[in-house]
Amino acid sequence: MKFVDEFRDPAVIKQTIEEIHKLAEPGRHYRLMEVCGGHTHAIYRFGLKDLLPPGIEFIHGPGCPVCVLPMGRIDDGLGLAKQDGVIFTAFGDMMRVPGAHGSPLEHKAKGLDVRIVYSPTDALKLARANPDKHVLFFAIGFETTAPSTALTLMRAKAEGIRNFSVFSNHVTIIPALRAIIDSPDMRLDGFIGPGHVSAIIGCRPYEWISRDAGKPIVVSGFEPLDLLQSIVMLLRQLRAGEAKVENQYRRVVPWEGNRGALAAMAEVFELRPYFEWRGLGFISQSALRIRDAYAVWDTERVFSVAGVRVTDPKAAQCGEVLKGVLKPAQCKLFGRECSPEHPVGALMVSSEGSCAAFYTYEHRKAALADLTVPA
């Protein structure tokens, strides 16, 4: 229990861990999916697996925006960056994600105008400052991020800024969860619901998971104690044979979500009929495209987008890892051809990707253990 003392309220943490050990039925295997990549990172960093009974297994979910983005979309975006007068902007998370012909950062090194922005409003600001250029914002993210893009487009419209467009890769979490639950090779006992996505969408959109799929889901915060409490809540439900939506992260997540943010999203975006997810394939109504009223700010209508489809490198098994069918270390490339220094797949790029998290915390630990000389 090395890290426990660093945590807030170590005594409460120890008590909660003891409660988990009491609640977990001996011999029973619990497969719990943490949906959000931030939770995946936290679970590895805090070494939660080592603190819990061996029967509790974490299955890493699809909630890492750069990880689920198909490679072809990156190539499409970078293809437009090659056009004269285009400034390609994206969040830092995107910069090292490989497309078929290199990452945005590698394109920048080749002389393309590729820039990191930390907020979509800064991409808009670049457009204001460069009226002779076209600023393209490569938008990624779930419902946590989509309202910010929507509000930025509303500002662009209000100000009549026309040299700005958004290449929307925004996705929605519920259809991905449905695809995972419907997947025949997936057997899950419960879900740790995403924290900040839920700050926007609230808890109601998860009700079908308990009602139709009969699985419990607990929306959770990111601290060690949050995650441990969420596991207690899940185990209590499983023990009682219940399946409810519960909210552990009440200090941030209102049950009804954030109406203002949802209204901004609805003003600017509509559901795409379908969208491709890395590893999960095409999922209907799972992503956001820009409405007609904002067409002049929609990259996919301002430019002709190639619609590139790229299959992942053959040996890489990102898809299976993303679905939770394989553990990161079971991929043929893990730790050899694919590492955080030289990522082949996006799961190895983002700190929220399960491969990068596993590599950073577990793989390194195992490598060090190998070097230890027995006493």
Next chain:
Amino acid sequence: MCLAIPGKIVELVSEFPPVAMVDVTGVRRRVDLGVLVDDLPRVGDWVLIHVGFALSKIGEQEAEEQMRTLRLLGEDRAAMEEVRGYGLEEPDRA
């Protein structure tokens, strides 16, 4: 990406669009309040920030805990880099 950064509102800069100056461990940047229009934060309130937008109002103690979590996760440097990057690195308006 889905981790959020805690900051304290120190000044309301504009009403339309709603923008505030926030302080994140001594670094001051403008943050958009558009997501919180239904319940706008006031000077002295704490908020969680994500991609330059205040995402949620929180308490002071929760803000401290969030910063601690970022530190524990080794994400505090990336978070401060993000905050410093807001506004395309305008000079500080402290």
